[in-house]
Amino acid sequence: MDDTMARRACGAFQYYTCTRLPVRHAFTTKRGGVSTGACESMNLGFGRGDDPENVRRNYHILADALSIPYERITMTKQVHRDAVTVVTEETVGMGLTQPMAWESDALVTNLPNTPLAGFYADCVVTLLYDPVSHSCGVCHAGWRGTALGILPKTVDTMAAALGAQRDSLIAVIGPSIGVCCFETDADVPEAMEAQMGAQVQPFIREKGPKFHVDLQGINAMLLQSAGVRAENIVNSGLCTYCHSDEFWSHRVTKGERGVQAGIICLSSTEGEKRFK
Template identity: 40%
Template sequence: MAFKINKAGNLIYLTIPEFSDTGIVRHCFTTKQGGVSKGIYASLNTSPFKDEPKEVTNKNLDIICSSIGVDYTKLVMSKQVHGDNVLVVDENFLKAKSSDNQPSQGYDALITDLPEIPLMTFYADCVPIFLLDPVNKVIGLVHSGWRGTALHIVEKTVEKMKKIYNTKPEHLLAAIGPSIERDCFEVDGDTAEIFRNSFSNYDEIALMKGNGKYLIDLWLANKKMLLESGVRQQNINESQMCTRCNRELFFSHRRDKGRNGSMSAIMELNC
């Protein structure tokens, strides 16, 4: 496992040692443990887009962000739509954001080169991908569910980092976080056909199960896209942790039939 489990009292969160070793980012992937949420959101729901009192969610955000040295009031997030739009968080964006103080909508990936501006994306089975360019000091977070994976959002994010920040893929560090594994992700023929039309290596990432059902390997699909984008094999970290299987640690949309909170990926440049 390329992610480290950190514990502070009841709080449990994950970090990526290779990212920590660079000394230029603060980051984590949250679990469901260590917050103040109740009921189906117990206990560390981090999404403000759930039906939970704002003060409860904000307390959870304060708990986790304080633990990694981030100011939760500066978090930049978007209401995700399972699309392929990438939000560039620059000075112009921050000026516009400060005028309305509302979360963005419609973006499933965030990138920035601004220090002390924490990015945040949300998960409950979809694939979180952390990107770090330690040379140009650029970070990215990608929310890649099955729709985002089929739309190649991680490739589009790398391309935007190359275009805007002159990121060289061979310098990128990448990490694929906890999400639903292949054997837990059964889909019907219509969804499988979308992947067949989207990937030349379809036979590697899809397995016919029978009775019109298929298993899709989102981990492998995203890893293949990172490699095809020019990221080096040795620079790709994989948690290999299934959100559906690990009931004690993670929320899971599939397992809990949508009655669940959300984990988050959080990352900021500290210099």
């Protein structure tokens, strides 16, 4: 784990933060919610077969712990493509307090008190914050989204629509399946190389007939290509598969699981107080 990452707790609710992000944020674990069965206990997904009332209660626990407004939590709808959406006042609450009307794997905004949520259970969720423009984003990328370049597209959208500065932008790559555990057949690296070219080769390791793909590393490389400074990119280095005691891993659970969220929320004041 990167030494800027810290595990925190608020009662039974356990989550991770990064000291580099001076705004309210979290990468949740599966601990500290009210859901039961395969979704025990901090499931934040409405599509997991969980009782929706339990999911809403989990969001209240999360909102209280982070001091973020429940009614303004706004969600990605993850379809493994590369659409990035700018969240405006009309779309605040999408997925929680108003019906989901987009298919978007990444959200960005400069609205204060507007938590953005992206979901993971092996996939790579990255939180982004630019202190100059006071804008933020969340991006979900599995291998398909990674190959489509959704993370650099999220940076591009923050820059074009919100005035984010690439050389001040901070990005934190959250817990996700590590190169240690993301084993694939040849189809995945072949598809990624077809889409992205030779730049992905250093992030693919052959292991007998199988391959191990470093999605965290590829996304960090793509951030640098998009103009984000290396020192402003934090790779949490947390593997959801290795740490399946505290995270749901899609692969470990074979899909019988809840889902975690990466959440980020700007304050209403220009100068952020350091988030502790």
